[in-house]
Amino acid sequence: MRIAISGTHCCGKSTLIDQFLLGHPDYAHEPEPYTVLEEDYGELFAAEPSADDFYRQLEFNVSRLRHYGPGDKVIYERSPADFLAYLLALNDLGREDASRLVDRSLDIVQQAIKFLDLIVFLPVKETEGSTVPEWEDRELRKEVNSRLEGILIVDEFDLFTSNRPEILEASGSTGQRLRMIEKVLDRLQNDLGVPSVEPIISRE
Numbered sequence: 001m002r003i004a005i006s007g008t009h010c011c012g013k014s015t016l017i018d019q020f021l022l023g024h025p026d027y028a029h030e031p032e033p034y035t036v037l038e039e040d041y042g043e044l045f046a047a048e049p050s051a052d053d054f055y056r057q058l059e060f061n062v063s064r065l066r067h068y069g070p071g072d073k074v075i076y077e078r079s080p081a082d083f084l085a086y087l088l089a090l091n092d093l094g095r096e097d098a099s100r101l102v103d104r105s106l107d108i109v110q111q112a113i114k115f116l117d118l119i120v121f122l123p124v125k126e127t128e129g130s131t132v133p134e135w136e137d138r139e140l141r142k143e144v145n146s147r148l149e150g151i152l153i154v155d156e157f158d159l160f161t162s163n164r165p166e167i168l169e170a171s172g173s174t175g176q177r178l179r180m181i182e183k184v185l186d187r188l189q190n191d192l193g194v195p196s197v198e199p200i201i202s203r204e
């Protein structure tokens with residue numbers, strides 16, 4: 001099962017993945033592209049990543065998606081939709097004109113998500129923002145969360161046309177999120193081999 005954990009920064013992705021892997025040691029782990037590109041490939045990103053930086057991370061994420069096939073067990077920290085959301089957020093906030101890369105990314109994301117079986121979206125609530133340090137860029141965090149909801153839940157860009165992954169909107173504590181994932185995984189394993197025509201939005 002190919003799973004991607006999606007969400008804005010400081011929403012619990014790493015913690016959730018760490019806990020998931022404790023119960024599923026047979027799963028490969030694909031860390032955040034930002035981390036791999038810096039630590040393993042020596043690429044450097046600014047403290048405030050640019051549109052080009054997010055596009056580069058999208059390219060790397062997609063290359064790792066292509067590394068696995070149906071039936072492989074892997075969990076990714078980030079989905080292609082995440083980087084599209086960051087590009088859109090930069091535009092929304094007037095920080096950078098990323099329209100050129102947004103247009104290019106839409107096609108890439110639509111093609112890449114077919115390499116996933118499940119996208120787990122971790123939404124953040126308005127009240128959670130005050131607990132996040134200011135240096136984590138609360139404004140960008142909020143806008144990315146909004147954009148991800150539009151991309152994954154509302155499907156405002158019509159990215160999910162056929163044979164696309166299931167989407168689970170998982171809120172609550174880490175334990176609650178894990179139980180939601182396990183429930184969906186059990187069902188998907190039972191239904192394995194039956195393609196879905198439209199995305200199934202699960203809110204357990």
